[in-house]
Amino acid sequence: DGGITQSPKYLFRKEGQNVTLSCEQNLNHDAMYWYRQDPGQGLRLIYYSQIVNDFQKGDIAEGYSVSREKKESFPLTVTSAQKNPTAFYLCASKLGAEGTETQYFGPGTRLLVL
Amino acid sequence: DAKTTQPPSMDCAEGRAANLPCNHSTISGNEYVYWYRQIHSQGPQYIIHGLKNNETNEMASLIITEDRKSSTLILPHATLRDTAVYYCIVRVAGVNYGGSQGNLIFGKGTKLSVKP
Numbered sequence: 001d002g003g004i005t006q007s008p009k010y011l012f013r014k015e016g017q018n019v020t021l022s023c024e025q026n027l028n029h030d031a032m033y034w035y036r037q038d039p040g041q042g043l044r045l046i047y048y049s050q051i052v053n054d055f056q057k058g059d060i061a062e063g064y065s066v067s068r069e070k071k072e073s074f075p076l077t078v079t080s081a082q083k084n085p086t087a088f089y090l091c092a093s094k095l096g097a098e099g100t101e102t103q104y105f106g107p108g109t110r111l112l113v114l
Numbered sequence: 115d116a117k118t119t120q121p122p123s124m125d126c127a128e129g130r131a132a133n134l135p136c137n138h139s140t141i142s143g144n145e146y147v148y149w150y151r152q153i154h155s156q157g158p159q160y161i162i163h164g165l166k167n168n169e170t171n172e173m174a175s176l177i178i179t180e181d182r183k184s185s186t187l188i189l190p191h192a193t194l195r196d197t198a199v200y201y202c203i204v205r206v207a208g209v210n211y212g213g214s215q216g217n218l219i220f221g222k223g224t225k226l227s228v229k230p
Contacts, residue, residue, distance in 0.1 A: 035220070042201070043158070043220035090157050102148075103218060105157030 003027065006091050006106035013078065013085060013113050021076045021109045023091030031094040032074035033103065036060060036087045043090060049074055078111065086113050118202045123225045126196075132189040134224050136202030139183045144206055147178060148218065149187045151198040158201065158220070161187065192228045199223040 004025040013019045023032065031050045035043040045058030049068040063082025068074055074093075078085045088110050092103040119137040126132040138147065148163040162169055162176045164185075169176045175188040189196055201223040 040222070042222050043218075045219075088155075092157070102160050102163070103158075105159070108155070108157050110155075 004106040029093035132192040134187040
């Protein structure tokens with residue numbers, strides 16, 4: 001099946017630890033996105049990538065880093081500099097520059113700080 | 115970006131039509147109206163989008179007023195599985211490489227509760 005996957009479903013982070021969230025898609029989409037969602041709130045954009053080997057900061061990039069070495073993969077690292085990392089993290093992908101803004105979302109990763 | 119205004123919550127009886135309103139009075143001529151929904155603890159799901167004309171697909175219908183300042187998402191026969199938060203988003207289609215025009219901005223949406 002084509003789709004977008006995220007792992008793990010739940011992730012626990014200790015104080016001062018970096019953790020990496022995985023996002024993979026087999027939809028042959030060019031663009032990929034990372035969002036953060038806090039309880040009762042909408043989604044906020046962390047980083048996005050429109051093409052391999054390039055990515056841009058979103059609205060809340062501080063304390064996060066990403067890479068886009070392959071078209072299929074867009075991992076997000078939550079660094080120790082992110083002081084309030086507990087949230088629901090969502091990855092999405094989109095076909096490309098032309099056409100609509102139809103983004104396809106993964107099931108999400110819930111990050112908790114111990 | 116044009117901003118949208120949605121009621122925070124709505125109820126609907128199972129089997130009845132659910133009509134979810136959205137105001138976007140500052141929408142530009144080249145901005146589309148998109149609807150997504152998010153079932154609890156899952157990723158958002160695309161529903162439908164439109165520019166000027168009314169649109170219909172297997173999930174829903176989208177009615178856009180002639181002045182484009184508001185729209186209504188219609189779920190014709192709501193089921194319990196339609197209980198979710200529904201997001202109305204306006205956005206220019208296409209991506210401006212190096213810019214953020216192609217990104218979606220999700221607000222708080224409308225929490226639709228379908229009741230038996």
